[in-house]
Amino acid sequence: MTEVExxxxxxxxxxxxxxxxxxxxxxxxxxxxxxxxxxxxxHEQAHKLIFESLKRRIEAINGETCEPGDExxxxxxxxxxxxxxxxxxxxxxxxxxxFYAVKCNPDTRVLEKLSALKVxxxxxxxxxxxxxxxxxxxxxxxxxxxxxxxxxxxxxxARSNVLKSTFDxxxxxxxxxxxxxxxxxxxxxxxxxxxxxxxxxxxxxCELENVDKLLSAVKELDLNLAGVxxxxxxxxxxxxxxxKAVRDARIVFDKAAxxxxxxxxxxxxxxxxxxxxxxxxxxxxxxxxxDDFFPVETGVNIIAEPGRYFAATAFTLAANVIAxxxxxxxxxxxxxxxxxxxxxxCILFDHQAxxxxxxxxxxxxxxxDFESSSRDTTLHPRKxxxxxxxxxxxxxxxxxxxxYMEHDLIPGDWLYFPNLxxxxxxxxxxxxxxxxxxxxxxxNSLKDGI
Amino acid sequence: MTKDMLAKKRSRIIELLSTEELQEKISEPRNTGVAVxxxxxxxxxxxxxxxxxxxxxSQLHVYCIRDAGYHEWCADIDRIxxxxxxxxxxxYWDVILLTESQLLLPAVGGGELGSKQVYKGFQKHxxxxxxxxxxxxxxxxxxxxxxxxxxxxxGATYYMVYLPLYFSDIIWCKSGSIYFxxxxxxxxxxxxxxxxxxxxxxxxxxLELASSFDCQFLRLYLRRDDKNGVLTFLRNxxxxxxxxxxxxxxxxYIINSPSNDSSVQDMLLGDESFVILEFEC
Ligand SMILES: Cc1ncc(COP(=O)(O)O)c(C=O)c1O
Numbered sequence: 001m002t003e004v005e006x007x008x009x010x011x012x013x014x015x016x017x018x019x020x021x022x023x024x025x026x027x028x029x030x031x032x033x034x035x036x037x038x039x040x041x042x043h044e045q046a047h048k049l050i051f052e053s054l055k056r057r058i059e060a061i062n063g064e065t066c067e068p069g070d071e072x073x074x075x076x077x078x079x080x081x082x083x084x085x086x087x088x089x090x091x092x093x094x095x096x097x098x099f100y101a102v103k104c105n106p107d108t109r110v111l112e113k114l115s116a117l118k119v120x121x122x123x124x125x126x127x128x129x130x131x132x133x134x135x136x137x138x139x140x141x142x143x144x145x146x147x148x149x150x151x152x153x154x155x156x157x158a159r160s161n162v163l164k165s166t167f168d169x170x171x172x173x174x175x176x177x178x179x180x181x182x183x184x185x186x187x188x189x190x191x192x193x194x195x196x197x198x199x200x201x202x203x204x205x206c207e208l209e210n211v212d213k214l215l216s217a218v219k220e221l222d223l224n225l226a227g228v229x230x231x232x233x234x235x236x237x238x239x240x241x242x243x244k245a246v247r248d249a250r251i252v253f254d255k256a257a258x259x260x261x262x263x264x265x266x267x268x269x270x271x272x273x274x275x276x277x278x279x280x281x282x283x284x285x286x287x288x289x290x291d292d293f294f295p296v297e298t299g300v301n302i303i304a305e306p307g308r309y310f311a312a313t314a315f316t317l318a319a320n321v322i323a324x325x326x327x328x329x330x331x332x333x334x335x336x337x338x339x340x341x342x343x344x345x346c347i348l349f350d351h352q353a354x355x356x357x358x359x360x361x362x363x364x365x366x367x368x369d370f371e372s373s374s375r376d377t378t379l380h381p382r383k384x385x386x387x388x389x390x391x392x393x394x395x396x397x398x399x400x401x402x403x404y405m406e407h408d409l410i411p412g413d414w415l416y417f418p419n420l421x422x423x424x425x426x427x428x429x430x431x432x433x434x435x436x437x438x439x440x441x442x443x444n445s446l447k448d449g450i
Numbered sequence: 451m452t453k454d455m456l457a458k459k460r461s462r463i464i465e466l467l468s469t470e471e472l473q474e475k476i477s478e479p480r481n482t483g484v485a486v487x488x489x490x491x492x493x494x495x496x497x498x499x500x501x502x503x504x505x506x507x508s509q510l511h512v513y514c515i516r517d518a519g520y521h522e523w524c525a526d527i528d529r530i531x532x533x534x535x536x537x538x539x540x541x542y543w544d545v546i547l548l549t550e551s552q553l554l555l556p557a558v559g560g561g562e563l564g565s566k567q568v569y570k571g572f573q574k575h576x577x578x579x580x581x582x583x584x585x586x587x588x589x590x591x592x593x594x595x596x597x598x599x600x601x602x603x604x605g606a607t608y609y610m611v612y613l614p615l616y617f618s619d620i621i622w623c624k625s626g627s628i629y630f631x632x633x634x635x636x637x638x639x640x641x642x643x644x645x646x647x648x649x650x651x652x653x654x655x656x657l658e659l660a661s662s663f664d665c666q667f668l669r670l671y672l673r674r675d676d677k678n679g680v681l682t683f684l685r686n687x688x689x690x691x692x693x694x695x696x697x698x699x700x701x702x703y704i705i706n707s708p709s710n711d712s713s714v715q716d717m718l719l720g721d722e723s724f725v726i727l728e729f730e731c
Contacts, residue, residue, distance in 0.1 A: 103691065125691040125730050148650045148690045150657040150731055151522070174519030204650070341696040348684045348694065394697065395677070396725065 045418075046445030050076050050316055051367040053443050058318070058360055058414055073319040073338035074439040077421070079113050080446035081314040085276070086117045089309070092283040095290065096302045099143050101272050102128040104307030104422050105315070109442055111135055114310065122272075122305040126156045133160060140164075143269070145229075145305060147188070147204035154179040166229050166269070168206045170217045177221045184226035186269050187214055187252060191232045191245040205230060208248055215252075215260045225262055227301075228252045231271030234308060235351065237278075239285040246270065246289035253300075267301040268294055274309040276419075308422035315421030317343055317438075318359055321413045322391060331385045334409055339390015339397040343438050346423040347399065354399060356388055360414035361407040367416065372406040384408050388415075452558055452569040456551050459544045463610070464620070466541060471531045475512055476614060482521065483513035483613040483655050486530050487663070488542055489606060490580055491587060508538070511662075513613075513655050521655065523662050543577070545608050549622040550576050552633040552671070553601055553719045568718070575715035579604055598627035600698070601671070601721055605631070607663065616652040623659075630660035630731065633671045633724075649686060653729070660731040668731045669695065671724040680725050695726040 053076045061071050089098060099122040100114050106128060111121070112135060120141040123129045132142055144157050144165040149172055157165060158180035165180075167173060168188040176183050190205030206214055218225045228249040232241045249268055256262040274282055294300045323335040338344060346352040358372040359365065366372055377385070384405040390397035409415070467486070475481055488508035508530050511523045532538060551572070558568060583604055586592075597603065605624025611632075612620055619635035653670075660668045670692070672680050684692070698721050707713040 127730060128691075146690065148654050148657075150654060150661055151520075152661040152731060171515075171520035178518060341694060345694050348681065351685060392696065394722075395674075396680075 045081060045313060046078055046443070047368070049443050049445050049448055050078065051365070053441050054316070054318055054359060054367060054416060055365055057441060058365075071320045071337060072439055073317060073336070073343060074441060075343070075420075076316045076318070076441050076443060077107065077109065078314050078443050078445050079109060080444040080448075082110055082113050082310060083117065083446055085310055085313070086114070086119065088279070089306075092279065093286065093304070095296070096270065096286075096304050098310070099141075099269075099303055099305050100310055101145075101305050101307030102132060104272075105311040105424065106131055107311075107440065108135070109440075110311065110314065110421075115141075119310070120303075122307075123162075126153060129156070129160055129162055143186070143303070143305070149175065151175050151179060157183070164226065167214075168204055170213060173214070173217045173221055173223060177223060181223065184224055185218070186227050186229040186267070187211065187218075187225060188229045188231075189245070189248055189252060191230050191248070192241050208251065211252055211255065212259075215256055215262070218256075219260050219262060225256060225265060227265045227267035227269060229269030229271060229305075231305065232273045234273045235275065236273055236282075239278075239282050242270070242282060242285050243289045246286070246293050250293040265300070267303055270302065270304045272305040272307050272309075274304070274306045276309060276313050279309065311421035312419045313421065315419070315424065317354075317417040317420040317424070319415050319417070321409050321411050321415065323411055324409070330383055330408075334386050334388045335391060336388060336399070336415060337391055338438070339392060339399060341390065341392055341394075341397060343420070343424045344390065344399060344417075346420070348396065350423040352423065354417040354420055356400065356403060356405070356415045356417060358405065358407045358409065358413070359416040361409055362413075366407070369406065374404050375400075375402070377404050452551075452554065452565075452572070455566075455569050456548060460548055460620070463541060463544055463548070466532055466536055467530075467610075469531050472510070475510075475526065476612070478514075480516070481512045481514040482615055482651075483523075483611065485511040485513070485523065485609055485611040485659060486545075487511065487607055487609045488530065488545075490542075490546070490583060490604075490608070493539060493542055493580065494584055494588070508542075511659070513658070521658070523655075523659050542608070545610055545622075546580060546605075547573060547576055549605070549608055549624050549633065550719075552622055553721060555718055555720045556723055558718050571715060572718060576604075598629050599667070599669070601631055601669070602698075602716070602719065609659070611656070611659065613652050613655055616648055621656075623656075625660065625663055625665050628664075628666040630656075630663065630665035630668045631671065632656055632660075632668060634673065636673045636675060649683060650690070653690065657729060657731040665731055668729045670727045670729065671721070672727065674723055674725055684725075684727075690729065692727040692729050695728050697721050697724070697726065 057074060089096075097120060099120040100111075101122045101124070102111065103124045108131075111132065114121075115135055115137050120143070121132045121137060122143050122145050123132055124146045129142060129144065133139065139161040140163065142162045142164065144162050146153060147166070147168065154175050163182060163184045164186065165176070165183050166186045166188045167176065168190075176185065188205045189211065190207050215225075230245040230249060232245055236242070246268070253265050253268075256265055270286060290302060294302065317338065319336040319338040321334050322337050325333040325335075327333065340348050344354060347354065353375075356373050357366075358369060359367055384407065386403050386405055386409070387401050388399040388403065390399060407413075472484065476484055486508070492508050509525045510527045510529070510531055512526045513521055513523050515521050516524065530538060530541065532541065554572065558572075583606075603626055606626045607624065609623040609625070610620050611623055617635050621632060621634060623630065623632045625631065656670075657668055672683065674680060684694070700720055700722070704717065707716060
C-alpha cells in the first residue's frame with residue numbers, strides 16, 4: 001500500500017490563505033473577510049438594464065387591461081451575466097474546465113452561450129443529452145453523470161457516442177461492460193456533505209473504504225478508468241469538505257496506479273456546488289487543494305460540474321399577486337401566479353428560499369428598494385407579515401411561510417425574485433416535449449450596457 | 451365499507467399468491483423483488499389475440515443478479531403461480547380494481563359515501579371501461595381514451611410488484627402506451643427508514659421494470675400524508691431527473707365532462723392524495 005500524505009501542507013504564502021489544522025483534520029480558510037466576498041462592486045448585476053426590461057414588460061401588460069391572474073409570470077435572463085460569470089471562473093480557476101450541469105437550467109440560449117464560451121456539459125438524463133447534441137455540441141464534450149442508471153440509459157449513451165460517465169457501484173460497471181464497454185469512466189467517491197444544503201453525496205458516491213471493490217472490478221472487466229469524480233453537495237458553508245475530497249481523490253489515483261496497475265488516470269472531476277456568493281472562498285480552497293495533491297506538473301486534467309454558479313444570478317423572475325387573504329391587521333396570505341409547480345420547483349427540489357421583493361405597487365416601481373422585504377422581523381422591522389403561495393391551492397405550493405414586506409401588497413401588484421435561475425424552470429423545460437411555460441425576456445448587459 | 455371490501459380483496463390476493471413456489475423465489479438471496487404482470491387481454495375468454503411476445507402473457511418476473519452481474523428483471527415463468535383450481539380471471543379483475551382504487555378519493559373509502567352501492571358502482575364502472583378497452587383491442591380500433599400519461603386512462607397491462615427490502619406492502623402499477631404508473635404504498639408501509647436511504651435501488655428496480663415493458667416514462671405517485679418523507683424524497687431525487695407533474699385540475703375536469711353515469715363515477719376518482727413525479731426510463 002502506498003503512503004499518501006494526508007496532512008495538508010501548511011501554507012502561508014502570497015495567496016494570503018492560511019490553513020489551520022484543527023484537531024488534525026479540520027481545515028479552515030482563516031482569512032474570510034467581507035471584501036473577498038464575490039458580491040462586490042466589481043461584479044454587480046446589471047440592475048439598471050434588468051429594471052428597465054421588467055418595467056417595460058409590466059407597463060405593456062398593464063396597458064393590455066387584463067384581469068388580475070391573466071398575466072403570466074416571466075423571467076429576465078441576462079446572457080451577459082453568464083459571460084461575466086465565465087470570465088470570473090477563468091480568473092479564479094484557470095486550470096479547471098467546466099462541464100455545466102444542464103439539469104440546473106436547460107435554457108437553450110444559456111446553453112448556446114456556454115457552448116460558444118467553450119464550456120462543456122454535464123447531462124443527467126437522455127433528454128438533456130439529446131438537447132445538448134441538438135445544439136451541435138460534440139459528444140466528447142459531454143459527461144453523463146446520472147447516478148441511477150437503468151440499462152436503457154447506458155445503451156442510449158452508447159448510441160449517442162457519449163463516452164464519459166460517472167459510476168459508483170459494481171453493478172453499474174457490469175452494465176457498462178455489456179452495453180458501453182468503451183466508456184471513459186469516472187469513479188465517483190462519496191464526500192462528507194454534512195454542511196451542504198443539498199445533501200447528495202451520502203446517497204451517491206462510493207466510500208473510500210469500498211473503492212477497492214470498484215478498482216478490482218474495473219481491472220477484471222478491463223474497462224477504461226479515466227479519473228475520479230466527486231460532488232460536495234450544493235450550498236456547503238464549510239469548504240474543508242472540498243479539500244478533503246481532493247485529497248481522497250489523490251488516494252484513489254495512487255491506489256489505481258500502484259495497487260491495481262491500471263493505466264495512469266488522466267482526469268479529476270471536482271463536481272459542482274459552487275455558489276456565486278462564496279466563489280472566492282471555495283475556489284481558493286480548491287486551488288490550494290489542487291496545488292497540494294494535483295500540482296500542474298502531474299499533468300492531470302481538472303474538470304468540474306458547476307450548475308447554479310452559471311445560472312442563478314442570470315435570471316430574475318417577476319410574478320403577479322393574484323389574490324390576497326387578510327388574516328389580521330398587517331398579516332396576510334398572498335397568492336401569486338407562479339409556484340412550485342411552475343418556475344419555483346427549486347423550493348422543493350433544491351432547498352432554495354427565494355427572496356420576494358416589491359416590484360410594482362401603488363402604480364410605482366420599487367425595484368431598487370432592495371430592502372423591501374426581510375425574513376427577519378427583528379433586523380428590519382417590516383410592516384406587513386405575509387406568507388406567499390402559488391396558484392394551485394396545494395399545501396406544497398408554498399413560496400415562503402413568513403416574510404415581512406415594506407408594502408401592503410394587493411392583487412395586481414408585482415413581486416420580483418432575484419437570482420432565480422438555478423433549478424427553476426427545469427421542470428417546465430422540454431423534458432418530454434413540454435416547452436418552457438414562462439416567458440423569458442433575454443437581455444445582454446455586455447452588449448446593451450449595464 | 452369500500453375500504454373494507456378492497457382490503458378483503460387485497461388480503462385474498464396475497465393469500466392466493468403465497469404459494470410455496472413464490473415463497474421460495476422471494477427467499478432466495480439473489481432475488482430482491484418479484485412482480486406479476488398481465489395484459490388485460492387475459493380477461494378475454496376466447497378471442498385472445500395471438501401473443502406477439504412474452505409481454506402479452508401473464509408473467510412472474512424476478513429481479514435478480516444472474517450471470518450479467520447486475521440486477522435485471524427476468525421473466526421467470528409465463529403464468530401466475532396460483533394453486534390449481536383458483537380462477538385466474540378473478541385474480542386479474544381484483545388486481546385491476548385494487549390498482550384503480552388507489553385513486554378513489556379519500557372521502558369515498560369510509561363514512562357515508564363508503565356504502566356498498568358506491569363500491570358496486572365503482573366496480574361496475576371499471577368493468578365497463580375495461581370491457582370497452584377489450585372490444586377496441588379485439589376490433590383493432592384505435593383508443594379514443596384519455597391521454598395515456600394520465601392516471602385516468604386504464605392500463606393495457608397491470609402489475610403487482612413486491613420489493614420486500616424496501617416496502618412491506620404490494621406496489622400496484624399499470625402501464626399503457628409509453629407510460630408506466632406506480633402507486634407507492636404509504637410511508638407506514640416502507641421498511642423502517644430504508645425507503646429513504648435506498649431510494650436509488652428501488653427506483654432503479656422500477657425503472658428497469660418499466661423499460662423492460664418498453665415504457666419511456668415512469669410516473670411515481672407518492673402519498674402526501676407523509677409530507678416530510680415526500681419533501682426529503684424530492685430533494686434527493688432532483689439529480690436523478692424527476693419532474694414534478696401538476697395534479698389534475700378537477701374543476702376543469704368536471705366542467706369538461708359530459709354529464710352521464712360514467713362521468714359521475716369518474717368524479718369519485720382524484721389524484722389529490724398524491725405528489726406525482728415523472729422519470730425517464
Ligand atoms: C453530480 C452532480 N454534479 C453537479 C451538480 C451541480 O450542482 P450545483 O448546481 O450545485 O453546482 C450536482 C447537483 O446536484 C450533482 O449532483
